[in-house]
Amino acid sequence: MIIFNSIEQLQNHLNSIRNQKKSVGFVPTMGALHQGHISLINRAKADSDVVVCSIFVNPTQFNDLSDLDKYPRTLAADCQLLEKANCDIVFAPEVTEMYTEAELDLKKQKIEDKSWTLGKQVDFGMLETVMEGAQRPGHFNGVAQVVSKLFRIVSPDKAYFGQKDFQQLAIIRSMTKQLEMPIQIIACDIIREPNGLAMSSRNERLTKEERSLAAIISQTLYTIKQEYLSKSVGVLKQEALQNIQTVPAITMEYIEISDSDSLQAISDFKQSKSAVVCIAVKLGAVRLIDNVVLY
């Protein structure tokens, strides 16, 4: 496994790989890797000749700067996991390698004009205003900004993302299409702890007791999946809220049943060809999200 910090050196290496007509699979991450990330690497290994994993804690997607400070940075341990998973290349740049000072100016970051951050005006419409977009203003603009940069640097044939960040995946698909990037976006299944908790780097910040309490999040979502044929959207959401409220340590931020493509909230299952239930909660100081595709 080769580790690069410089864009130029990475690109020189990737050019020689492309000259050998080898395909490149790409797994972008912010590090603090767990088995969920490794499942993406395994998937990429299965259908690409060479796998690149980026590890970069992207400052422009944090709307809360203390969250950015607290974000775990575990590069040495991450590289060990990646080596074991037979990843070929790690790209771990410094912030100054990825951004100019002007790009890091947070006041400019917040402007609506996406051509500032993406090089071209794009419109995410409702995808960026509902759920996570409503709770974390500017977050998806930062995600799209860094992923578009990484896509331009790596130029992969395929890029792999976990379905846990369902809305992020929709944003990235839309961005790739609008920027006309010839990259296939592959959605990978959520990997769960034995008690059903969706794997996330944030789980590291939960106590043992909180981890076990967190099982109720996915249980609530799977109950909706079992019952959606016989109950209304309104009743299911109400019962889900009541279920979550049985654990006082957990506060519900939102639960939404939405069309899987537009992410528009639905009030009747007849409105949509495919639907997903998404949830965000606070458990102690940790914010957790999860989702289950209903049909």
Ligand code: PAF
């Ligand atoms: O999902 C993540 O880890 C990040 O949002 C991503 C896609 C690597 C962009 O920083």
